[in-house]
Amino acid sequence: MDKLVRVTTIPLSLEKLLEGQLTFMSQHYQVIAVAADEKRLEKYGVDNDVETYTVELTRAITPIADLKAVFKLTSFLRKQKPLIIHSHTPKAGIISMLAGWLAGVPIRLHTVAGLPLLEVSGTKRKILDLVEKLTYKLAHKVFPNSFELKNIILDLEYANESKLKVLGNGSSNGIDTTYFDPQQYSENFKADLKSTLGMPQEDIVFVFVGRLVKEKGIEELVRAFNELRFNTPKCSLLLIGPFEQDLDPISEEIIQEIENNPKIVTTGYEPDVRPYFAIADVLTFPSYREGFPNVVLQAGAMSLPAIVTDINGCNEIIQDGENGIIVPVKSVEALKVAMKKLGDDVELRSRLTLNARHVIQEKYEREYFWQILLKEYKELESSLKHD
Known part of the structure; x- marks a missing residue:
């Protein structure tokens, strides 16, 4: 051979x-x-x-x-x-x-x-x-x-x-859509995980999965979430991934905000991200650059609509208004507006959620x-x- x-x-x-x-x-x-x-x-x-x-x-x-x-x-x-x-x-x-x-x-x-x-x-x-x-x-x-x-x-x-x-x-x-399948997680499981993480059951959960570094748009995401909370208090931000302060550090101000904000939850690196996608409502992925991001594929397979930046890969998986929203790179305001839109508009969020998994199954199995x-x-x- x-x-x-x-x-x-x-x-x-x-x-x-x-x-x-x-x-x-x-x-x-x-x-x-x-x-x-x-x-x-x-x-x-x-x-x-x-x-x-x-x-x-x-x-x-x-x-x-x-x-x-x-x-x-x-x-x-x-x-x-x-x-x-x-x-x-x-x-x-x-x-x-x-x-x-x-x-x-x-x-x-x-x-x-x-x-x-x-x-x-x-x-x-x-x-x-x-x-x-x-x-x-x-x-x-x-x-x-x-x-x-x-x-x-x-x-x-x-x-x-x-x-x-x-x-x-x-x-x-x-992407293996039999592995990334939201049907594997019961309502009880999701409620228990939210409780374990200290997240209110009624909150809209925005999730980010990846390295917590500057080029992933973490600084913009934290700032947008902070501004969003004043108008939409019933929301949480879930950050799944490791800090890499030696390679591409985020500012001390943002680190402090992540650590001190009770509505921002971090878990560090997780080998299995599916449970966290299961309790989330929207993927927020404001990266500056990508190839073809697995996270966006995984979230879609788990029926999550995504807010992504207008960069290669992201803007190929996500069709604006079909399975997510595309925003400009490095724009805190645009990110906040998109998060508010999906947080407030239940009908829009439901429609994008229904489309999310179908798009992945059809094109990226x-x-x-x-x-x-x-x-x-x-x-x-x-x-x-x-x-």
């Missing part, structure tokens, strides 16, 4: 962004998962029945460590002789494509699930631009996970259109996406044999 090497910077990406995908592919290839954090990666391998190999990768710019990673991965690839190497995340992308090229891997693929460099400027931006261009140059095919992201890549002239392909309707993994990716692998394999 041919070997398929899948590389991400950290195991969390394998666990969450590619959940189930490598296990599915192991029916067709000998799959090897590569990432940093040996202990967690090995656990992932056992849980998902795939082989693993640890390469220390970081999300920061670390030239010496990165060169060591390239040499280590190149040596591994030369021994393993895989047919395909397929990377995700920017750092894993450049390391994998360079190592794959040096080792002569026949099919080199990279998925783009967002461009962090869009929020960077100056010398650092120039370096990241060069890295991105080199990653795409060394790849045989690049998969942007949204149509808007593909357009951004073309505008930035990172690659020619012939090298780019969006799989299906977008996403990196689709996970098994459908896996079959599309497998077909892509097989077509590339076939074209290799005919060359």
Whole structure:
């Protein structure tokens, strides 16, 4: 059986962004998962029945460590002789494509699930631009996970259109709507969870899931919620995710507000977000940039309408007025108005709620996406044999 090497910077990406995908592919290839954090990666391998190999990768710019990673991965690839190497995340992308090229891997693929460099400027931006261009140059095919992201890549002239392909309707993994199903949670369960979290039963619950960092729009969300509370007191804000103050910190003022506001509830990182979606009424996701956000897919599958910013990925999953509301990036006022609208207008909220799950089932079912990716692998394999 041919070997398929899948590389991400950290195991969390394998666990969450590619959940189930490598296990599915192991029916067709000998799959090897590569990432940093040996202990967690090995656990992932056992849980998902795939082989693993640890390469220390970081999300920061670390030239010496990165060169060591390239040499280590190149040596591994030369021994393993895989047919395909397929990377995700920017750092894993450049390391994998360079190592794959040096080792002569026949099919080199990279998925783009967002461009962090869009929020960077100056010398650092120039370096990241060069890295991105080199990653795409060394790849045989690049998969942007949204149509808007593909357009951004073309505008930035990172690659020619012939090298780019969006799989299906977008996403990196689709969504399992049998797993994300609101029917699994009873009214009693939801009432108990609200009580445990100290949230009034009658409150409209706005939920955010993700890293609590500046580029996710957390500062705008907290400010909008604070303004909203004066007119709509029966509402709560539920924040699910870890703070990352070392990488992209939010201001001390907002931290204090989150900690001291009795109507803002935080849980930290949660491995299973479904119960929290089940007790929420609206997803608020005011991110500055995304690839194709899993959170918006998950919330939709759980029948939640979403308020999202007008950025790629978000504005492809959400149709304004059909399954959510789209607002401008970094606008506290627009976010507050949208939250008030969905909080006050029960009829509108009900209509968007009814549409939310149907849209996800129709366009983003996970098994459908896996079959599309497998077909892509097989077509590339076939074209290799005919060359």
